[in-house]
Amino acid sequence: MRLLWRSLRGLVLHHRPHRRFLATISSTGNDQRKQQSHKWSSPGSRTERLLYAAYWAGGLALGYHWLSDGHKPLLAEAQVVPSDDEQEARARLWHITPRADLPNYKTDQVEQHNSAKTGIWITYGLGVYDVTDFADNHPGGDKILMAAGSAIDPFWAIYQQHNTLEVLELLEGFRIGNLEGVDLKPGASAAEDELGSPWAHEPQRHALLKPASKRPFNAEPPIGLLAEQFLTPNELFYVRNHLPVPVISAEEYELEIESGSSKKKDPLTLNLEEIKALPKHSVTAAIMCGGNRRSEMTKVKAVKGLSWGAGAVGNAKWSGARLCDVLREQGVQPDESKHVIFEGADLDPTSHPYGASIPLSKALDPRGDVILAYEMNGETLSRDHGYPIRVIVPGTVGARNVKWLTRIVVADKESDSHWQQNDYKGFSPSTDWDTVDFSKSDAIQAMPVTSAICTPQPGARVKPDDDDGHITVRGYAWSGGGRKIVRVDLTSDEGKSWHVAELEQEDSPDGRHYGWSLWTARLPISESSGSDVEIWAKAVDSAYNVQPEKFEHIWNLRGVLANAYHKVRVKIA
Ligand SMILES: Nc1nc2c(c(=O)[nH]1)N[C@H]1C(S)=C(S)[C@@H](COP(=O)(O)O)O[C@H]1N2
Numbered sequence: 001m002r003l004l005w006r007s008l009r010g011l012v013l014h015h016r017p018h019r020r021f022l023a024t025i026s027s028t029g030n031d032q033r034k035q036q037s038h039k040w041s042s043p044g045s046r047t048e049r050l051l052y053a054a055y056w057a058g059g060l061a062l063g064y065h066w067l068s069d070g071h072k073p074l075l076a077e078a079q080v081v082p083s084d085d086e087q088e089a090r091a092r093l094w095h096i097t098p099r100a101d102l103p104n105y106k107t108d109q110v111e112q113h114n115s116a117k118t119g120i121w122i123t124y125g126l127g128v129y130d131v132t133d134f135a136d137n138h139p140g141g142d143k144i145l146m147a148a149g150s151a152i153d154p155f156w157a158i159y160q161q162h163n164t165l166e167v168l169e170l171l172e173g174f175r176i177g178n179l180e181g182v183d184l185k186p187g188a189s190a191a192e193d194e195l196g197s198p199w200a201h202e203p204q205r206h207a208l209l210k211p212a213s214k215r216p217f218n219a220e221p222p223i224g225l226l227a228e229q230f231l232t233p234n235e236l237f238y239v240r241n242h243l244p245v246p247v248i249s250a251e252e253y254e255l256e257i258e259s260g261s262s263k264k265k266d267p268l269t270l271n272l273e274e275i276k277a278l279p280k281h282s283v284t285a286a287i288m289c290g291g292n293r294r295s296e297m298t299k300v301k302a303v304k305g306l307s308w309g310a311g312a313v314g315n316a317k318w319s320g321a322r323l324c325d326v327l328r329e330q331g332v333q334p335d336e337s338k339h340v341i342f343e344g345a346d347l348d349p350t351s352h353p354y355g356a357s358i359p360l361s362k363a364l365d366p367r368g369d370v371i372l373a374y375e376m377n378g379e380t381l382s383r384d385h386g387y388p389i390r391v392i393v394p395g396t397v398g399a400r401n402v403k404w405l406t407r408i409v410v411a412d413k414e415s416d417s418h419w420q421q422n423d424y425k426g427f428s429p430s431t432d433w434d435t436v437d438f439s440k441s442d443a444i445q446a447m448p449v450t451s452a453i454c455t456p457q458p459g460a461r462v463k464p465d466d467d468d469g470h471i472t473v474r475g476y477a478w479s480g481g482g483r484k485i486v487r488v489d490l491t492s493d494e495g496k497s498w499h500v501a502e503l504e505q506e507d508s509p510d511g512r513h514y515g516w517s518l519w520t521a522r523l524p525i526s527e528s529s530g531s532d533v534e535i536w537a538k539a540v541d542s543a544y545n546v547q548p549e550k551f552e553h554i555w556n557l558r559g560v561l562a563n564a565y566h567k568v569r570v571k572i573a
């Protein structure tokens with residue numbers, strides 16, 4: 001196990017470019033912080049803050065213009081205005097180009113600036129940056145604290161979605177100096193990145209999966225295809241990765257299980273063969289990302305997160321060993337602890353694995369159907385979906401369905417991972433980034449009832465398919481916690497009249513109904529409705545929970561639990 005651990009950790013961390021910097025640079029010197037501080041904007045903090053707000057609200061024109069203006073000196077050699085590509089190519093060289101107008105610093109000087117108190121410096125390539133204000137003013141800017149006093153290179157090797165032209169320009173604005181004793185030639189880092197990159201071993205993906213982000217890979221299938229099959233084809237099943245996909249061989253794979261205190265059993269280690277030798281159990285379950293349909297919520301007011309459409313969900317038949325069998329065999333009692341923590345083999349740059357936890361009651365309940373899955377729709381689990389083993393927690397938000405599962409711990413506390421503690425939680429619409437306190441909200445477990453119209457798609461021209469003017473509408477509906485969908489209602493006249501859809505669903509008992517329901521409705525289109533029609537869908541689950549009408553009242557800053565009515569405007573041909 002340890003060996004595997006180390007080799008995986010090595011995969012992610014071994015090629016940190018900054019290691020070399022750290023190794024080649026020795027120490028002296030005193031604190032020169034702020035002395036040469038090149039600030040992003042001179043007029044003072046109010047303006048700065050406004051610009052930050054404008055910039056981070058989504059690259060608004062104001063921020064963008066300022067950014068390009070702010071870098072005129074850097075771009076000045078060019079006579080013609082560079083194209084975006086050229087500009088990007090230049091920007092990619094800034095951090096490996098010494099700036100003669102700025103002083104040199106040694107690594108240990110940078111290291112001393114690692115908190116809000118001392119100011120926060122980071123390095124990128126040979127650039128030294130004072131990002132104190134960035135961390136304060138950029139929502140989520142506190143993430144940069146992970147790199148405080150050190151190199152941001154390894155973080156950006158993983159979180160490449162942050163490494164955009166805009167961010168490079170922003171960062172260069174915070175440049176205060178050059179890291180001494182570093183000899184980086186243009187191109188060298190690129191070559192190294194390819195060889196040692198944690199991204200070098202990403203799997204091939206289906207061309208229809210359109211990425212919302214490539215590194216880490218996040219993609220949903222075209223929503224028009226989603227409701228075509230009850231079981232989502234594996235290669236079209238949405239992928240949500242927070243980190244690079246780990247490389248795990250069947251021979252080396254091991255799952256460690258720490259079953260808690262009282263029984264004093266030694267931790268159990270199971271290899272893949274041993275897991276497959278346990279009684280095999282199958283369950284049909286939809287997995288849905290907590291951020292599914294976020295792109296609709298964000299129209300009310302900007303939220304932070306990947307802009308998912310309605311396709312961050314899929315339905316599959318999962319097969320594997322039951323977690324309750326393994327835990328009971330280990331003597332775990334229902335009352336002995338409260339949580340079960342899962343860890344994946346994917347490590348972040350600080351060597352912390354992706355992690356999440358669920359209540360022990362769910363894990364031990366045979367009707368909870370939590371499984372250590374090695375098959376998806378009868379095929380070996382693919383690397384993107386967690387090869388060789390992932391935990392399937394039916395009815396529970398996608399985030400707890402940990403892929404590349406390497407460790408299970410029965411514990412008194414929830415997982416302390418970022419994704420359990422500081423993400424995937426809901427808040428009041430009035431909570432903003434200044435007032436949010438993640439410790440005050442519960443982690444999402446069971447998901448609320450939702451539905452989506454898959455066809456027709458927004459803006460489509462739809463022909464009534466018979467003489468009395470009906471159109472056919474198709475979609476999916478699902479509720480968490482094993483609650484069955486009992487009805488899906490549609491309207492084309494803003495709720496004056498409702499039409500009940502026909503459901504296609506598995507015949508599993510309520511409380512244990514984990515698969516999604518597909519539905520088809522025939523909607524009458526009256527003459528009076530004109531050529532523009534908005535179709536609304538809402539689902540009802542077995543507890544008679546129903547979707548809220550509007551996103552306004554369920555808006556939350558992370559854009560999770562986005563389950564308001566799905567509304568699609570089409571043209572009647
Ligand atoms: N180890 C690991 N497990 C993980 C994740 C991850 O990044 N790493 N992402 C989670 C999230 S947020 C979701 S929505 C689902 C997505 O599963 P899929 O990619 O198989 O669709 O996996 C969950 N399990």
Ligand SMILES: [Mo]
Binds near residue numbers: 240
């Ligand atoms: Mo997710």
